[in-house]
Amino acid sequence: MKIAVLAGDGIGPEIIAQALRVLEVLKTEGMPLEFVHAPLGGQAYDQYGHPYPEFTQKICRDADAVLLGAVGGPQYDNLDRPLRPERGLLAIRKDLGLFANLRPAVLYPELANASTLKPEVVSGLDIMIVRELTGDVYFGQPRGMRTNENGEREGFNTMVYAESEVRRIAHVAFDIAMKRGKKLCSVDKANVLETTEFWKEIVIDVAKEYPEVELSHMYVDNAAMQLIRNPKQFDVMVTGNIFGDILSDEASMLTGSIGMLASASLNETKKGLYEPSHGSAPDIAGKNLANPIATVLSTAMMLRYTFDNEVAAARIENAVKKVLAAGCRTGDIFEAGTKKVSCSEMGDQIVAAM
Ligand code: IPM
Ligand code: MG
Numbered sequence: 132m133k134i135a136v137l138a139g140d141g142i143g144p145e146i147i148a149q150a151l152r153v154l155e156v157l158k159t160e161g162m163p164l165e166f167v168h169a170p171l172g173g174q175a176y177d178q179y180g181h182p183y184p185e186f187t188q189k190i191c192r193d194a195d196a197v198l199l200g201a202v203g204g205p206q207y208d209n210l211d212r213p214l215r216p217e218r219g220l221l222a223i224r225k226d227l228g229l230f231a232n233l234r235p236a237v238l239y240p241e242l243a244n245a246s247t248l249k250p251e252v253v254s255g256l257d258i259m260i261v262r263e264l265t266g267d268v269y270f271g272q273p274r275g276m277r278t279n280e281n282g283e284r285e286g287f288n289t290m291v292y293a294e295s296e297v298r299r300i301a302h303v304a305f306d307i308a309m310k311r312g313k314k315l316c317s318v319d320k321a322n323v324l325e326t327t328e329f330w331k332e333i334v335i336d337v338a339k340e341y342p343e344v345e346l347s348h349m350y351v352d353n354a355a356m357q358l359i360r361n362p363k364q365f366d367v368m369v370t371g372n373i374f375g376d377i378l379s380d381e382a383s384m385l386t387g388s389i390g391m392l393a394s395a396s397l398n399e400t401k402k403g404l405y406e407p408s409h410g411s412a413p414d415i416a417g418k419n420l421a422n423p424i425a426t427v428l429s430t431a432m433m434l435r436y437t438f439d440n441e442v443a444a445a446r447i448e449n450a451v452k453k454v455l456a457a458g459c460r461t462g463d464i465f466e467a468g469t470k471k472v473s474c475s476e477m478g479d480q481i482v483a484a485m
Contacts, residue, residue, distance in 0.1 A: 132164045132438060135194035137171040137187065140207075140216060141411025142421035142474075143200025149423035149478030150198065150430050153450075156485050157443055167194065171223065172202025172216030172411075182219025188226060196437040197223070197404040198430065201411035216411075224264050229396035229404050230296065231303040232262040232375065233432070236362075236382035236392060241455045245387030245464055252362065253385050259311065259367045260382055261304040262375025264396055266296045267326075269372045290326045292371065297330050299399070301337040304369035308344045312366035316347045318354045318374055330371060351378070358382055383408050390422030390463045393429040395436050403437045405429040419473045422461040424451055427481055450484035 136151065138144040151166065158164040169175075169187040176182050182202070191197050202216040212218065223229075238246065238256040246253045271289030279285050301317075308315040317334045319327035331348055338346045349357065351374045357364065358378065362385050370378060383389045392408040407425030415421055428451060435444035459480050460469040472480065 132162065132196075133194045134164060134166050134433075135187075135191045135197045136166050136168045137191075137197060137199045138168070138174070139171050139200040139202045139411065140173040140204045141201055141413045141416040143172075143174075143202070143411055145417070145419060145421050145474050146407065146423040146426040147198065147200040149474060149481070150426040152478050152482050153427050153447060153485065154430055156482055162443070171199065172219045173204050173207045174202075175219060176207065176210070176214055176216065180214075182214060182216050183222040183226070187223075191223060191227060195402060196433050197227070198426075198433065199404055199406035200426065201407065201409065203411045204413045204416075221269065223404065224396060225270065227402060227404065228265065228398040229402075230263060230265045230399075231300055231397045232264040232379075233307070233395045233397070233436075234260040234262060234375075234379040234382070234392070234408055235394075236260065236379075236386055238386045239388075239391065239452070239455055242386065242388055242391070242464055244466060246385060247387060248359070248362075248385060253387075256362055256385055258362065258365045258382055258385075259307055260375060260379045261300065261307060261367060261369040262379055263292075263296065263300040263369075263371050264375075265372075266292050267372035290324060290373075292326050292330055294329075294333055297333040298337055300369065301334045302340075303397070304367055305337060305341040305344055308367040309341065313343055314345045314347075314366035316349055316354070316365055316368045318349050318351050318368055318370035318378065320351050320374070321348070322350060327371065334369070354378060355381060358385065379408065388422075388464045389425070390461065391424050391428070393425050393432050395429070395432040397436060401437050403433060405433040405437075419475055420462050421474045422463050423474050423477055424461075424481075427451060427478075446485060447481075450481050453484040454480040 138147040169190040236258045243250045268290040271291040321328040389409045397403045431444040431447040434440040458469045
């Protein structure tokens with residue numbers, strides 16, 4: 132079980148340290164875990180002059196799974212676009228073929244007040260967003276900036292999906308729906324964009340293989356509205372790269388605590404990159420204030436999806452629930468009547484609960 136560990140930038144190293152402590156518990160008990168560290172993003176640019184250097188690429192290609200903290204920081208904002216930390220993230224997704232991005236939005240009962248929505252709208256919320264991650268306008272060619280025939284400058288990108296790309300992400304989404312509430316909503320903009328009209332057509336075709344799953348379709352603007360109006364109508368949502376980027380941020384905030392949300396990005400062989408859904412939070416970096424739970428829960432997803440170890444995954448998730456039930460909170464989820472803890476103290480508590 133070889134894991135590439137990419138701590139990254141900002142709070143990345145602090146939250147990764149706590150996640151590794153949790154995995155060390157399992158290793159001490161005999162799980163054959165092996166950790167290999169490598170830089171990504173700004174950290175990699177500083178060391179190697181590139182956000183996804185060959186050194187890191189080799190280690191990640193060789194690993195069974197990748198555990199990532201976060202990338203990005205204001206000191207890198209003025210770099211040439213291909214050298215920015217975010218490009219390192221896009222490069223590793225493409226390089227490892229991580230086309231299926233799973234972003235759960237789960238509301239923990241103890242944190243019902245953290246949401247800006249009314250408790251009755253979000254209590255019990257449990258949505259899985261399946262976002263296609265290696266296609267769409269993010270990677271479509273041609274792209275760039277140019278001067279058009281009228282002598283005016285313009286920027287342009289290409290929204291494109293091949294049939295095989297839509298089929299494989301649709302299969303992932305239907306398979307997940309089968310293991311959950313058997314409801315899948317495919318999000319598109321088929322009323323305007325041919326790319327997503329095509330997407331819808333293929334999803335409908337794949338649905339024939341999953342007669343038990345109730346499939347619905349929704350335009351992305353309506354989906355954005357419905358997520359706020361009545362989020363509990365959703366079980367699994369599947370959508371393309373750009374819509375998924377936007378809707379998953381929106382869904383994460385229904386829970387009020389982006390510091391709690393994990394994510395998995397999988398390829399066809401179940402190799403995966405696991406990372407918290409939040410960013411590098413440069414404002415609190417190095418202060419031992421960050422919430423490590425999203426990263427800890429990402430290790431649970433790793434055990435579940437790459438290593439097929441549901442028991443170990445559930446054990447980590449239960450340890451987190453126990454610590455929340457005991458009232459431990461990092462600053463981002465703190466409220467009166469609970470106990471404020473640091474990043475490393477949260478790690479202590481989760482390890483103890485394990
Ligand atoms: C995400 C992020 C990335 C994306 C950025 C940092 C490139 O917003 O993982 O959602 O747009 O995919
Ligand atoms: Mg995003």
